[in-house]
Amino acid sequence: MDGIEIARQRLRSSRSPVALTGAGVSAESGVPTFRGVEGLWKTLKPEDLATPEAFDRDPALVWEWYGWRRSIIASIRPNAAHYALVELEKRNPAFALITQNVDGLHSLAGSRNVIELHGSIWRTKCLGCGGSSEDRNAPIRIIPRCALCGGVLMPDVVWFGEALPEGLLDRAFEASEGADVMIAAGTSGVVQPTASLPSIAKKAGAYLIEVNPEPTPLSGIMDARLAGKAGELLPGLL
Ligand code: NAD
Ligand code: ZN
Secondary structure, eight states: OOOOHHHHHHHHHOSSSEEEEHHHHHHHTOOOTTTGGGGGGOOHHHHHHSHHHHHHHHHHHHHHHHHHHHHHHHHHOOOOHHHHHHHHHHTTTHHHHHHOOOOOOOHHHHHEEETTTTTEEEEEEETTTTEEEEOOOOOOOOOOOOOOOBBBBEEEEETTTOOHHHHHHHHHHHHHHHSSSSESOOOOOTTTGGGHHHHHHHHTEEEEEEOOOSSTTTTGGGGEOOOOOOOHHHHHOO
């Protein structure tokens, strides 16, 4: 497998690089991962809170959890990994960033072409009129209501067991098929169909670079595996 120098050269000569990011990219900013402290919230697990059934059963409880996460994320800053990807976009206007993160840190850092596959913790959607809008209140009123129709608002995120929004998924597939280099950073590569994006890129001829301290199910198809933290390795890759 290639080392960082070859990966760096491939990235330098790339015309259409794509990055796929997961919770690991925000870890150094201090955003808790679901496997960490968030999993201990009131001894409830995210899998029991981030579901349509949980919201039907007890929307106030689910909003309390989202309110708590909002308050944490509101005070958090992007890290060197986010800024390295902003730099990559400046060099390559064709760059696309596909993220599973809902924290909004890529956009806050300055990335523009961001495909937020799992939605955003800073957006709500209305159960009444279906409208989606930005709402950066932290803490947020429990339960928030739609300014247009008075309907109950829910977080505009993809929950466990839900399909990804089709339009976004199409854009992610398209970007992956058009990539000549793909960086997979901070993602465990276990959630489908997102985890299939690197193999789609590879079939279309892309060079694959993984940045993750731990090996993942995707490691086997990577051309270069950089073992370490995204905030330390991504700036060096550029
Ligand atoms: P995950 O399982 O997708 O992956 C975390 C990965 O990051 C692991 O493979 C880990 O080895 C790696 N990692 C840890 N620290 C790293 C670092 N400094 N640099 C590079 N890689 C690092 O993440 P999860 O926490 O289980 O979350 C699953 C889903 O839950 C996400 O896809 C997302 O939708 C949601 N979530 C989002 C956020 C966020 O927006 N920041 C946080 C938690 C959960
Ligand atoms: Zn409404």
